[in-house]
Amino acid sequence: LTLDMLKLHLLRVRNALVRECMAEFLGTFVLLLFGCAAAAQVKTSRETKGQFLSVNMSFSVGVMSAMYLTKGITGAHLNPAVTLSFCVLGQVPWSRLAPYSLSQLLGAYVASGLVYLIYYDAIMEFSGGVLTVIGPNETASIFATYPTEHLTLGRSFLDQVVGTGMLLLCILCLGEKRNTPAPPGLIPPIVAAIVLGISVSMSGNCGGAINPARDLGPRLFTLTAGWGTEVFTCYNYWFWVPILAPLVGGVLGSCVYLVFIHWQLPDPDPADDFFVLSTISDKIKQPSTKWESEAELKSAHL
Template sequence: MDGMLRVSSMPKMESNYMGEPDVAMMSTGPAHNGVFQTKSPLFRECMAEFLGMFVFMLFGTGVVAQVVLSEGTKGEFISINFCWGLGILFGIHVCGGVSGAHLNPAVTMTLALFGRFEWKKVPCYVVVQMLAAFLAAAIVGMVYDPLITVSDPHKKSTQGIFATYPYSNDVPIGTCFMTEVVGTALLVGCLFAIGDEMNKPASPYSQPGAVTLLVVAIGMAFGMNTGYAINPARDLGPRLFTFCAGWGPRCSR
């Protein structure tokens, strides 16, 4: 998970989060004449980032759907926190060795700002993160469509399964904004700390677990006001899905 974690050592794509040579920087000569092989390192990185984000979002959106539609009988808020964390864990393992497992436009842009990632790659990463989040929301929507139809036939109240919304009207927009700023700052700052080799970082083998616990902790501490998006793609991709899938203008509230 070099993009997130190895922030003080070497340029981003020289090694992955396990400290091994990055696949994206290895020889692009095909070992086999496979149909699905590509010689483009950027395309390979983007496809890996897409798959990692897709897995992450499937777990996260799926657990929210299960808890909401079962009215808490098949899980509760702590289930949501832990499953989002586990989604990050498996997303890292899916794509970390190729793309760096950013899984978040905020992480991608922060790395670019600090010179740890090439700016020319930022638009590609952000686009695939958004697309993966949209597709994952669509898959969860299809899986749970029968229960959504029973629970909310007119699609007036279940958009919160997919995107994040204020806990209630008692939470003003300014407080929501501040909550997201604090949560995202904690996420990015702690990611840098975890991977800083001058700061006794976590072992490369334990770094994905440390990131998992970080996401869980942010959810437990700052999840109430807004649902802790702390990730523009995690929120905007599914929000666009709800707009397209029948929730309409309600998805923007």
């Protein structure tokens, strides 16, 4: 064995779930590092080094980068609302929901900590050394999302339900072979464009989290880094909205996709089904023939 082969043999994680959790952790870490770093730059420079659009674009670039990075391992969920929706749709086992969500949460937390270290001096200079959640020199919004003062609790909940519902509605069609599927290599930038569209149109009310891990991970970090319990108690304990509402919105968006699109598409071409069945039959009749891929083997069991 060569040295490189030996390293690969020793360092490759054997447990599939652990590998998937590592991917979800790193992907969410990359997503939040891009987004929160941009928010820190815009906030601490008092919008002299970027504007609100800069943050939206950075989160979108983070989505695209994270998807290219992890899509081959888990499909790049990066969001508990996405994982929950895929579980409801039967595309992901329910046993993956908790491990994926915790990995995403941890990735968001660690990314927030790194952004804090990178921008520590700027944050302290901007805030005068006082870490606050509300006020002209607040810095908590660099990390987690917060509502505008005029927004009601019910309206903010609706805001997050609609935003996350649009996310799932628009991404579920990308792999639909009976519709107009996107080329696999272009799915990450397409999803990034969808996220950007949602951000620039539906983030003015309460930051457009549309991702429980994206909000709760940084919020937990600010709790432990000196902002205190006010990150959870401010705005009449608003913190639960960007956690629960995206979960509801993701499932609703998935259901809308099923009812209005997926179940209404033309049935598969019988000729295609005959070809697939014939191919599988030929494989079964020839035991010595090796399956070309794991995906082909799985399709034979269906």
